[in-house]
Amino acid sequence: MVEVIQAHNVSLAYLEARFGLQQTEGEDFFIEWFETLPEITDIEKQYLDRVKTNFMRLVKHPPILENAVKMVVLSPLLDLAGFYREPFFLTTEESLEIVLEDEEEIIRGRIDVLVIKEKLWLLVIESKRASFSILAAIPQALAYMLGNHNPDKPVFGCVTNGEDFQFIKLIKQDKPKYALSDKFTLSKRENELYQVLRILRKLSQSLS
Template identity: 30%
Template sequence: MTILNARNLSLEEVQRLFGFQEQYNDAFSNLLSLKPITEAEQQELFQIRDDFRRYLISGKLSEGQVKLLVVAPLLRLAGFYQYPIEIRLEENIADIEVEDEDITIKGRFDILAINKVKHTKPQAYFWVLIVESKNSQIDVSTGLSQLLTYAYRGLDNQQSVWGLITNGRLYQFVYIQQGNPPIYQMMPLLNLMESPRAVELLQVFKAICQLEV
């Protein structure tokens, strides 16, 4: 039995092991209903951005700093801290056994948002959003292989799940679906430092949060 860590897998390996196919979607409105944010929400959003910028100009920020300074405040502002959504941190994924190969994959979620009142199977909650955080100097695309590996486990229990890879400044949302083959759609890249894109970022967070509530 070969045991692999999800963190060490390349995108090519993930595509081969799980059969994922990549697609591109040029508008969030194709999948989500984006609603205007309030003036108070915009002010808080820009405060989160400005706090992050102040740290960013001093140098590289760790994954932990990215999660604390921007990801956690954005999740709270979007409603992810409100029942029935629950945030879980640094949890092990159940071992993934690759079909027709003597391989088991292990790993740990950075952040997983679940719906506490929606069960997909007994003892299994609906996964709302998977977040993979990187340090501020890493290209967000490097987290895609991990995100897809974790999402593949969730697709055992539900037809689709949203994923996000971020380095604090850039936000790459991915819509991942069951199928033969399974498909992941790369959504438009959003930049927290650009005001219109920052507003759209919060709109996307809120729309995902409200999908299954």
């Protein structure tokens, strides 16, 4: 009998056991999140300051659901990074099933935001409500990234709850390997949305 596993219930231990997934700490594996990042303008910084202010206002009136996170924080970032324009195509709530080789288990879920270029998966984004830890969202994002049908190309991920952001890079060749960026948070005095936008823009430029 085939067992259906919801993607939000998978753990890193499960992915390591079933897919041979390995985390790498080598800095040269995931340089896209810190090396030669593009600058952003003062006007863009002012806009991101407003985005942060809008989100912090929402925090005062919980609960903050996933849709609010997408509207208030994620959508402006994707727009500024250029992911709403050619050559990219953006889909939401993309259904996904991963059938394990022994066909005894199926991982099923819906990708919150998926950025595609000519049918190639580029960026998987998992958005959670503000009270949700992004640490718990990483296995779910990785499960979706493992479902990429183009194993020769790296795929990038981003998990966010509106307050915190973390980026992921996955390469599936041979045994799948992944690495994580540092975590960026709006709880600091400095607006770390600046850095988040710079990373997203670097990805859009390098993947276009």
